[in-house]
Amino acid sequence: MHTPHAVHLGIRVVETGPAFGVCALPFREELIGDPRRRVIFGGAITTLIDHASGLAVACAVEELRAIATIDLRVDYLRAAEPDLELYARSDCYRLTRTVAFVRAVAWERSAADPFASALGTFMLGANRTDSSYERLVRGKSSQ
């Protein structure tokens, strides 16, 4: 996946499997949301989880199609510890023809002690490159 923002943040892929992805986000002062506590801004964690989730869906589908986030809910269980690399693992636990369902956790020391958990849904083939052909096949009835 070519995502300039992930590169900009320094997000890297740690592990992938049949329907899951693990990504890491290095700690950076620029990502702090609460200067007094030096806690990373929740939104940066959202980005990490969103990225790991897109990866999980990409791993789950048989052929790679455009993936778009429909919704994402992140629960902040506790503050993430400063100065540590953050990890997120997302699992695509259900896949239909058009929608993928994921759940994710994020942690800094142990996956068993996450600081955030999330649920998301993704649309498959959201902006497919072969859409012009498909529109021709379907005809004008859909317009």
Place this chain on the structure above:
Amino acid sequence: MNRIVDAIPYARFLRVEVERTDGGLECVLPFRQEIVGNAALPAVHGGVLGAFLELTALLRLLDESGSGPVPKPITFSIDYLRSAGPSTTRARAEIFKLGRRIANVRVVAWQDDRSRPVVAGNGKFLLS
């Protein structure tokens, strides 16, 4: 308000600016290559949009409460409505309920046309 933005490193990282309009506080996310998630479209990264909404909600709360501890997010939900293209994104937050301990905030973001939102969110924050 922009002083508060300057105090939040992540807000500076996204280069978010705050404007006070007739309709209230408005946050502005300028487009740049570094926030692209899908280079083929191109579209702004969903995570950035989520973060931008959360930041807008937080700034709205800070504007309401003045100084004090930074509200802590408990949960934040994001609905992605349209892909956000290569232009400026603006957001506005509305406080649904400001309780003693918990605030419920709703945020909407759009690009060229306010009646066509690109992303909407709802967050609960711990105030004390």
